[in-house]
Amino acid sequence: MPTLPRLELCALHKNYGGRAVLQGVSLAVGVGECYALLGPNGAGKSTTIRCIQGLTPLTSGTILLDGLPLAQWPAGGHEFMGVVPQGDQLDPDFTVEENLWIYGRYFGLPKGQIRQRSRELLALMMLTEYAHRPLQVLSGGMRRRLAVARALIHAPRLLLLDEPTTGLDPQARHLLWTRLRTLQREGVTLLLTTHYLDEAERLADRVGILDGGILLAEDTPSMLIRTHIPGDVLELRRRDGMLPDPENWHEGRVAAAERAGDTLLLFDRDLDPARAHFAAEPQYQLLLRPATLEDVFLRLTGRELREEAS
């Protein structure tokens, strides 16, 4: 018998007034898996997280936790899920440690268990020396790590993170990623939203690309790249600010191309002819690089697609 997915979203629809925010989103996150929902602002990422929390009533669709609809779990399944919301929602009236204690009481945990778990989580999130400090002295990265610690106070099976590293500096992001990977090794299932492609690429076992409330593609980061991008990428920009390749020389000469602002992206296994052609013109700046998730993202949610859609 195959193991049930930890979390399963089945055809989620959500309309606000006449506007469809989710248009049949279905996905499954396996036990111990890290799944990243990637999408531009307004794609429906946060709405999806809110729906799982029961904060946004669905227009239609079902959400299953360990195979059982959330509506049938006591307290909407909250005893088994932790949430790291956008903007932390920490309690500014309390110290670092008190934030964990107070939160543990909302889950009805006994005091001794809360104290012990708080010590472990503060150590894991490298906040032990700040335990007695007020929240106001914490940096953005520390606050976010405290929010993760708080979400883990009741040892949930599933951790939801809504844009966990938005607004953090690179060091803080790397530290948080390291801690999230530790959690994953310990068997916690992670569902996170992000609009950072590197975050999805480095953290997630699987990535779902969400745009306009529709899941456009879903796979491991490397398979997404292989499926949607043929080979490498050549980035073209012009020093004078004009759009590159106005005569569309590239058409028919490379496997695929995409315009993004002042940049022309050419995709192919062999980009040497194109590079040779444009290198001859002094106005051009060239960058040949391997394909990344960002290219997949641009191809799937990029300008051309939106024009087709409208």
Added chain:
Amino acid sequence: MNRQNSLFPGWGALALVRRNLLVWRKLLLPSLLGNFIDPLLYLLALGYGLGHYVGRMEGMPYLTFIASGIVASSAMNTATFEGLYSAYTRMAVQQTYLSLLATPLQIGDIVMGELLWCAVKGAISAVAIVLVAAFFGAVDWAWAWLALPIILLTGFVFGAMALAVTALSRSYDFFMYYFTLAITPMFLFCGVFYPLHSLPKLAQMLAGLLPLTHAVLLLRPLLTGHLPSQVPLHLAVLGAYGLFGYGIAAYLLRRRLLR
């Protein structure tokens, strides 16, 4: 659908009361100081100053008369402030309610927790006044202990009405309307400073519809050594305001938070 929607309170409410109590404890000294000094000023200024010219009212010294009225209005004011400004801060600024909804707590727990806390907070300030008034000999202790449940009920009622207003508010500015149109008229026309029968008949009837009137009519006798009359009527009016206030606040808060 989701059980998150429950408007009925559970034990989770007490976890929120405890949270608010812990915050209050951090600011204990300035908070208590305010609770004692405020009524002291009122009692001295009105009880002695005005009382000097008024003399006795309804057979008791004026200080004694207004002391019990101010006990009631203070429970109203404190609970109202808590249900408006403090609750709005938790709801909109600190997003405390959203973080609570990520735990097993539900809308009903949040509303009940906030209202119980409004009741306790109102009682803290009202009891402070009872103590100050007692220092001036303005309290008869025969039935005074029965005042405590009435004070708690008064705080709950005004907390519920305030929380309903909070759930509708887009900013702190909105609360001025509620004070001007609801709280201040009650403060002035519900028998805090003079007996109701000094008002014209119509005004008396209107005052009879307002919750503070009934809180005063229960608390004044209890604090001056008598048992109140028409107890079931007063309790029924306060109970109705509390019950409807709770229902409306819970409904509006759910509409605001779950969307």
